[in-house]
Amino acid sequence: MTGITTTGEKRLVLIGGRAHPELTEEVAAALGVEVVPTTAYDFANGEIYVRFQESVRGSDAFVIQSHCAPINQWIMEQLLMVDALKRASAKRITVVAPFYGYARQDKKHRGREPISARLIADMFRTAGADRLMSVDLHAAQIQGYFDGPVDHLWALPLLADYVGSRVDRNRLTIVSPDAGRVRVADLWSDRLGAPLAIIHKRRDPNVANQVKVHELVGDVEGRTCVLVDDMIDTAGTIVQAAEALKDNGAADIVVAATHAVLSGPAVDRLKNSAVSEVIVTNTLPVAEERRFPQLTTLSIAPLIARAIREVFDDGSVTSLFEGNA
Incomplete structure (x- = not known):
């Protein structure tokens, strides 16, 4: 299986959305794996279809998608990928969002406003994500919005x-x-x-x-x-x-x-x-x-790859930054 690397009984699966495939390929190269072949396209009315072309059952899956323009489309695609992984019996699902969408809306500045950054975290959790990884969140408290581990990487x-x-x-x-x-x-x-x-x-x-x-x-x-x-x-x-x-x-x-x-x-x-x-x-x-x-x-790819490897090996992501803060 081209997108999977194995350590004992564990399997690492790397999946990338359509927003920034160049970054996904760089991360894959740094990890020494290939990206899981995925079918993804838009229907005429704008709805998104995704399907993985190989088994992900029992895997430790990492889904990379940067939330660039058109931001709502790529967030939705990543949510659908997480849902597909959950329904395909992936053992653990990590959302890798190098740029976390809606991060600037992390609190209410005035009445009758949403806290959009919290909503994004809730949607990923509801879709089936077990873990979240991002680079330089606009506000550190966003780590607390996700009900699970969050790896906050620094550039x-x-x-x-x-x-x-x-x-x-x-x-x-x-x-x-x-x-x-x-x-x-x-x-x-x-x-x-x-x-x-x-x-x-x-x-x-x-x-x-x-x-x-x-x-x-x-x-x-x-x-x-x-x-x-x-x-x-x-x-x-x-x-x-x-x-x-x-x-x-x-x-x-x-x-x-x-x-x-x-x-x-x-x-x-x-x-x-x-x-x-x-x-x-x-x-x-x-x-x-x-x-x-x-x-x-x-390139941020080497840092993301190292963090993914630490998570997969049950190592320490914090160790990547010790002495840097």
């Missing part, structure tokens, strides 16, 4: 080590683009031995994806500034933060983020900004026409 070591190998650390400053990212920026600061700066912003609650930069806390004049965030969506926050750094005398501005959502005007904004390099991982696919000269993409 920070991958991104920070790349940045640290390419800049003069004596001139480096880590910058949080808003108050919500201060904790992550502080971890970057500790890892690279660099001072920290913070940009204070205020977001209009009535207008999505629009922010105003108010003030900068920290010294950035003449320094190489690394703006760190978990995702770049429309790039409004990052570009305004870069302009604030430039206005305060920063010599060079680099952006490092895990998830390249790159919605709407993001590419044009970044291409025409003061940012010299945008470093992301491949948790999400970036279409060829959405790539731009400043973009650098690092």
